[in-house]
Amino acid sequence: MFDQLRKSVSKSFKKITITDFSAKSIAKFNRELKDILIKNEVAVKTTDEICKKLAQKLSKIEYTRFSNTRSIILTSLREVLLEILTPEQPIDLIKKVKEAKKQKTPLIIAFFGVNGVGKTLSIAKIGKYLKDQGYSSVFAAGDTFRAGSIQQLQKHGENLNIHVIAQTYGSDAAAVAYDSINHAVSKEIDVVLIDTAGRIETNSNLMAELQKICRITEPDLKFFVGDALTGNSLISQATLFNEKIGVDASILNKIDADVKGGAAVSITHITEKPIIFLGVGQDYKDLEFFSPEMILNNILPSK
Ligand SMILES: Nc1nc2c(ncn2[C@@H]2O[C@H](COP(=O)(O)OP(=O)(O)O)[C@@H](O)[C@H]2O)c(=O)[nH]1
Ligand SMILES: [Mg+2]
Structure with a gap:
């Protein structure tokens, strides 16, 4: 890396x-x-x-x-x-889950970004991470657009024994997300992880759809998911998603294949929001908490 x-x-x-x-x-x-x-x-x-x-x-x-x-x-x-x-306000995910539990509501997290950046796999990794920490989650199959996307999330759900709420392709993503929140409330599930279709940040119709999903589901956290290999274009993506949707934290994937490291260095500075997780591979376990030291140790010579 x-x-x-x-x-x-x-x-x-x-x-x-x-x-x-x-x-x-x-x-x-x-x-x-x-x-x-x-x-x-x-x-x-x-x-x-x-x-x-x-x-x-x-x-x-x-x-x-x-x-x-x-x-x-x-x-x-x-x-x-x-x-x-170092972000001004780091996010402690487990603390957020506990706070929501105290209020007897699920913690709602929406994931968005362009196509192929690892949104769906990140949801599966985080579902597993939460499960390992003793918290339940439900996946919302809000990518109702790309062929195979619902099955992909269902497969992850099957592998991890996590329930998936889905409708058919072409159905309203906001409605799927809303259903999954109702499911979580009735079954006392701790966290709702909402998958969404990949979208280019400059497409205003698709951004309006994402705004609608957020208006209806009122996520507690909005995670921008990016691919470290896209280098500088990642920065313009993060900037526009932040302006139009609001980003609480970023997930940066494919760090395992990133030789340059530029995106990881820039994204916190440019968005002024923390990186919460780094994706470091294709397995469910390949999720690391971001720490500035980890990035520094990979960039700077040791002496
Ligand atoms: N090497 C590597 N591959 C990843 C990582 N995250 C996702 N991928 C791969 O990237 C591809 C797209 O992932 P997917 O979750 O479908 O992206 P989405 O379109 O944003 O939902 C899949 O082949 C994943 O296995 C990562 O951290 N490292
Ligand atoms: Mg996907």
Whole structure:
């Protein structure tokens, strides 16, 4: 994971020749860093912020001839990236489930994003995760559009022994989601996970349909699901979904195949919302809680 970014960063760190922290030296280092970040699909806005913050930090450091510039830069870059990757308001999923349980209502979560990013598999992974933690869930087959999508979710439900509420293809996704909430209320199920059809963020009809699903089901959490391999276009997707629907957190999938790592670095900064989970493979267990440290350890050289 993130091999290419880590290798480029390591390589440039090995080459560090700056012997002081003058504005000129810092600018030289930042030029190289900027190049590496952009090549690895870190968003331009995020790259600029990283370089700006790094320059500010380094300019305050008192340089002596005993200073180890390489290690100082590495520590400063780690601090900057930690700031960029740390969301203002992290989400504790289990705490949310417990709060909803206290109110005797199910926690409702809607999943959305473009086609093929792993929405349906994420729902299955989270259903399994909740089950492992002792919480029940129901899946709502709200992708009534793509051929095979209902069966796909039903198969996951069968494998995991989780109930799936479905209607026929072409039926109203909001109605399916609504049915599943009623089911959860009557059966005292803890969490409703609502699948939706993939949609391009620029298609206003499909975005209006998603707004309708959200209006009718009033989700407690809205998860934007993205594919880390789509690089910079992920950022424009997340931005538009956030504007039109409102994103509480992102799930970033296919991290296992992502050599660049740019999307993971940029998405928290750009959306100002946390990444809640990372998808790291095609098995139900391949779900990891996001932590800034995990990303940092995969990007920065260890010393
Ligand atoms: N390697 C890998 N593949 C994934 C991951 N998440 C989803 N996939 C695969 O991506 C494809 C699309 O997933 P699906 O859940 O159907 O996407 P959806 O269209 O957004 O519902 C499937 O073949 C999944 O197995 C992941 O984290 N890693
Ligand atoms: Mg799907």
